Amino acid sequence: MDKNFITVTSPLLPDLDEFHEMLREIWDRKWVTNNGDFHKRFEAALCEYLKVPYISVFTNGTLPLITALQALNISGEVITTPYSFVATTHSLWWNGIKPVFVDIDPATGGIDPDRIESAITPRTTAIMPVHVYGKPCRTREIQEIADKYGLRVIYDAAHAFGIEVDGKSILTEGDMSTLSFHGTKVFGTTEGGALVVQDEKTKKRIDYLKNFGFAGETEVVAPGINGKMDEMRAAFGLLNLQQVDAAIEARHQVAIRYREALRPIEGIDFWDDMPGVRHNYGYFPIFVDAGKYGMTRDELYFKLREHGILARRYFYPLISDFSTYRGLPSATRENLPNATRMADTVICLPIHHELTPTDQQRVLDVVMKKR
Numbered sequence: 001m002d003k004n005f006i007t008v009t010s011p012l013l014p015d016l017d018e019f020h021e022m023l024r025e026i027w028d029r030k031w032v033t034n035n036g037d038f039h040k041r042f043e044a045a046l047c048e049y050l051k052v053p054y055i056s057v058f059t060n061g062t063l064p065l066i067t068a069l070q071a072l073n074i075s076g077e078v079i080t081t082p083y084s085f086v087a088t089t090h091s092l093w094w095n096g097i098k099p100v101f102v103d104i105d106p107a108t109g110g111i112d113p114d115r116i117e118s119a120i121t122p123r124t125t126a127i128m129p130v131h132v133y134g135k136p137c138r139t140r141e142i143q144e145i146a147d148k149y150g151l152r153v154i155y156d157a158a159h160a161f162g163i164e165v166d167g168k169s170i171l172t173e174g175d176m177s178t179l180s181f182h183g184t185k186v187f188g189t190t191e192g193g194a195l196v197v198q199d200e201k202t203k204k205r206i207d208y209l210k211n212f213g214f215a216g217e218t219e220v221v222a223p224g225i226n227g228k229m230d231e232m233r234a235a236f237g238l239l240n241l242q243q244v245d246a247a248i249e250a251r252h253q254v255a256i257r258y259r260e261a262l263r264p265i266e267g268i269d270f271w272d273d274m275p276g277v278r279h280n281y282g283y284f285p286i287f288v289d290a291g292k293y294g295m296t297r298d299e300l301y302f303k304l305r306e307h308g309i310l311a312r313r314y315f316y317p318l319i320s321d322f323s324t325y326r327g328l329p330s331a332t333r334e335n336l337p338n339a340t341r342m343a344d345t346v347i348c349l350p351i352h353h354e355l356t357p358t359d360q361q362r363v364l365d366v367v368m369k370k371r
């Protein structure tokens with residue numbers, strides 16, 4: 001990557017010498033995967049940091065979604081959002097489940113609880129919402145509907161690392177929540193992910209499922225998969241946990257600067273922090289009103305590129321517009337007006353722990369039409 005390019009994010013990397021020391025330990029132990037020492041320590045440290053009762057780490061953030069659906073025996077139809085990364089819906093498809101798209105609430109970007117009930121059919125078994133950009137969904141209303149109809153709730157919380165509402169982790173909402181530790185996320189292990197569950201029995205079942213279903217040397221209790229995280233990445237994650245708070249605070253400072261500079265700009269909209277919420281500033285989405293701003297979203301996006309600023313249009317296109325899902329009855333633009341509008345107007349500006357004031361100004365100059 002050209003040193004002059006400004007990327008939308010940058011991976012959180014541990015100190016190389018400290019990482020090397022941990023690699024030395026792995027080499028000495030000659031235990032590289034299958035619930036090793038670092039794996040156990042990483043899970044314990046994550047439970048403490050995230051304030052969750054049980055967690056099972058995985059080799060990426062997609063397998064926890066697929067495994068959660070397996071563990072809860074989800075079938076038939078699942079209500080979900082089209083405004084997300086495509087893995088959310090793919091996890092349903094890989095389980096032979098029919099996705100039913102419901103529009104989003106423009107105030108949060110998450111699924112609109114007011115539209116869920118009318119999408120429920122006798123085949124509906126679960127709801128899979130996404131805390132998109134780490135903004136908490138309307139979890140209480142979602143749970144009320146789930147309880148009323150006997151549905152499971154699995155949150156794709158890939159963006160929601162460390163998010164708390166009134167001091168309580170958002171990851172304890174619903175039946176299960178999944179995390180992604182991909183290099184583009186606020187907290188990463190290169191590739192990696194996790195499944196947060198609420199009781200020990202379920203944790204045990206998940207641990208079997210991510211290891212082919214093995215419950216002992218010769219006993220296979222379920223048709224499991226290989227979702228195990230190795231020792232190298234568990235060590236990487238342990239080190240990153242020590243610096244993630246500083247990284248989040250550095251991102252917070254970028255968000256403060258962006259908001260201050262962009263507030264007076266006609267036709268550029270963005271979100272402020274929600275009261276009582278601890279955010280992680282993983283993304284800084286802005287929404288372009290072409291009429292007021294005098295430029296379309298795509299015109300601004302390509303102008304940023306011309307200036308070496310690699311912003312991203314997360315989440316455009318909508319998942320419901322991809323060829324696999326386009327033909328579904330719920331995939332129409334008429335059914336998804338808010339999601340369609342958001343996908344057509346969004347740009348995520350560069351935000352990460354190492355974005356310098358000079359680079360922040362370069363981004364702002366283009367959006368503020370100073371360049």
Ligand SMILES: *Cc1c(COP(=O)(O)O)cnc(C)c1O
Nearest residue numbers: 060061062085087158180181182
């Ligand atoms: C990143 C992401 C995933 C997938 O995580 P991987 O670790 O890349 O497999 C799933 N859902 C959402 C919303 C994501 O952003």
